[in-house]
Amino acid sequence: MNEPSSNSTPSTGAEAPRRSLARRLLAWVLIISAANALLAISVQLYLDYKRDMADLEEHLSFVGQSQSQGLAAAAWNFDRPLVEAQLSGLTGSPWVAGAEVLYGRNEEVRVALGQRVDGSRDVMTYPLAFDVGPRTVQLGHLRVLPDMALIYQRTLDRGLVVALTQGVKTLVLSVALLLLVHHLVSRRLTRLNTLLRAYRPGPSAPLQLMTPGERQAGDELSTLASTLEQAQERLEEYHRKEVELREQLEDEVQRRTRFLDQALLEQQAIFDNSLTGIAFIRDRTILRCNTSFEQMFGYANRELTGRSTRLLFPSQHAFEQEATFFIPVLLCGGTYIGDAELVKKDGSTRWFTIQLKSMDVDDPNQGAVLTLHDITVRRDAERTLERLARLDGLTGIANRRTLDEALLTACRKASRDKSALSLALLDVDFFKPFNDHYGHAAGDEALVAVARALQESTRRPYDLAARYGGEEFVLLLPGCEDPGPLLEKLRQAVIGLSIPHSRSETSKVLTVSIGAISICGSDRCDPSELLNLADEELYRAKHHGRNRVAWRALQPVEG
Incomplete structure (x- = not known):
């Protein structure tokens, strides 16, 4: 028996996947690493910023306390040059962007150096107090503006360093992970794909999906490959049984076909040689009839085929009256039997027993089988007997x-x-x-x-x-x-x-x-x-x- 063949022949090489697992893995690694780096940078920058701000406040607090006594003395003596000199020293610090001193009775004297202090939210204010004997006199205030640009620059520099460091780590990790996935997963999956695509059901060598080393590994892919090999063995067994069953079915079909052909020949022989007139009719038209049917009425071979049964009745009335007898019986799925006088081709009449049976009880439109038995001799004998009896x-x-x-x-x-x-x-x-x-x-x-x-x-x-x-x-x-x-x-x-x-x-x-x-x-x-x-x-x-x-x-x- 011929083996089944596929309509299409796929290529033996592995088809490149439209969405590579390695690419998707790389994308997810980059996304996760980027998110992780962003989170790490944010936390580290936040902590560095808080630490720098604490150092700034500590420095400014020390400067303010150390400078406030000198500025208070200079302000008590209204020594503006000394005030300016001390402010110049204060603003020279990298942590201070600007400073100003307000003193006098109503703080009407203002001395400022560096950036403008007014309008800024980051200004730090220190009181100027001068001890005069047993009491302390409030002379004014020292206002210091921190240099936040330095803080921001240092934070930015640290952020760039952290980002660069995380990027290098991510790159190295991604490459290492891709190489590892390729070695452990992608390469083996590609090999499995190639072997499976080249596989054809039939009597062939067992499908070897694993190397000896992979069999010893015992990982998930080894388990998958082992399961596929077992599935291939079961498929081969099913295929073998299918071939056997198909061959048996073909033999059975051939045997039954020969039996059916013989039965049809026997039925045709019975149909052609039966002494009973047999005809297949539909809509009261003769579709096919046997030789006995034609000889009963004196017609040649196939002369009645396609003709209406009206020509067999002596009158239109008799033709229509017979229909009223058998149509209700056929519609109910029964068999109609009755006697009727029918006309031969030469015009003479003979009596027949008519038997009509639908070919399909569920669909009367399929037609009916008509059988005729010539009872003329019997009917004449019955009439003779009836006459003799009277x-x-x-x-x-x-x-x-x-x-x-x-x-x-x-x-x-x-x-x-x-x-x-x-x-x-x-x-x-x-x-x-x-x-x-x-x-x-x-x-x-x-x-x-x-x-x-x-x-x-x-x-x-x-x-x-x-x-x-x-x-x-x-x-x-x-x-x-x-x-x-x-x-x-x-x-x-x-x-x-x-x-x-x-x-x-x-x-x-x-x-x-x-x-x-x-x-x-x-x-x-x-x-x-x-x-x-x-x-x-x-x-x-x-x-x-x-x-x-x-x-x-x-x-x-x-x-």
């Missing part, structure tokens, strides 16, 4: 069962409509002697001939001639009030058959006796009562010599 087996006219159903229906109609109804019983005269003398075969032929004459006498479609049993027959005449002429004609027709009957006591040919009853305008008509009354009339005809008609009309009886 006809007398010997004479071919209606039997007793058919007579009972027709008589019941006729009586109900006569009672409902108060219409006319006549019922006649016919009996072959001296039939037993005829049968004994001429034989049963001749007797059967005679009964068939009488039944034929009886059948020919019923001209209207709703008249019924039936065999009542043995040599007795019944003639049912709905809507007939006077059956006399018809029955007399029937009697003559039987004589006209000229069937020899040497054993008859009334004639040399076969004759019949007829008893009939009629009812009209009554809402009560009972089949059993009519048969009994007709039988009485038949008995009357036989009693009066046979070969005759006895008929009577009943008077209307209100129920």
Whole structure:
């Protein structure tokens, strides 16, 4: 099996990181060092400034105390040159920027040297007191302005020295740290990156991410590399299992594909060679059908494909009516089964059992499978059996069962409509002697001939001639009030058959006796009562010599 391949082939060399860890580390080291240096400079400058200010105050306090006595004596004597000389000595100090002496009664005498003292917040004032005997006289004040520029300059110089020192320390520390990080971290990470990017899953040598020295180190990067090697081993194992599973899956897919292809071939063979007509339809259009389906209707191969099923129905009404039968069933997910008369290509019709089943119960729009079974022969046989079940087996006219159903229906109609109804019983005269003398075969032929004459006498479609049993027959005449002429004609027709009957006591040919009853305008008509009354009339005809008609009309009886 082929190994999986990647769509893109990455370069084997390590790609330069867009944001180097060393650069970011250097930046953070510089920022932290700068912040640390700034904080150190600030603290050191603050402490130096406080110390210089303390020295300044101590110096000025000493100068003020030492000079105040001489200035007080000079002021007491109003010796201005001496005052100026002492102020000149005072301002000559590097700590003093300016000084002035105020003395006199109201301190109206002012002597100043150096920078102007007025308006400055840093001025230090000392009192001028002169001892005169036992008392001390307040002569004025000495005001001294410290030289702050010297303080500021010394502070600035110290700040520059500290900043330079911290900068050198930071640079040395940064370079040393970068070299250490590169040796311990960056170099190893770069090597890991190169090896991992060059790695390809598959049967290859184990991934060696550490040197023997790194394995002995046991640091965090060694642990990371060991974990990656273990992950690579697990990945190789997963990859091997994946290849095995993929090969098994491909074999299974091929096996099932062959099985499916074989199943499709078998289904197609069954579809093509089935004696049952099968078609796939959608929207009542034939998408595909088998050969049997086409042969059932006399069409050539693929001639029905794409045609509407309307051409199979004898009329548009039948086509639409069939849809009302099967569409509700298919929409409910059921299978429709029904019989229908369909038309062949030559115009002849045959009967089929139709079976329709949706291809997708959840989506009826996908179409349905239509199967057809030709039941014409069976249906004709059923009709024949039904007809035989309703006809007398010997004479071919209606039997007793058919007579009972027709008589019941006729009586109900006569009672409902108060219409006319006549019922006649016919009996072959001296039939037993005829049968004994001429034989049963001749007797059967005679009964068939009488039944034929009886059948020919019923001209209207709703008249019924039936065999009542043995040599007795019944003639049912709905809507007939006077059956006399018809029955007399029937009697003559039987004589006209000229069937020899040497054993008859009334004639040399076969004759019949007829008893009939009629009812009209009554809402009560009972089949059993009519048969009994007709039988009485038949008995009357036989009693009066046979070969005759006895008929009577009943008077209307209100129920």
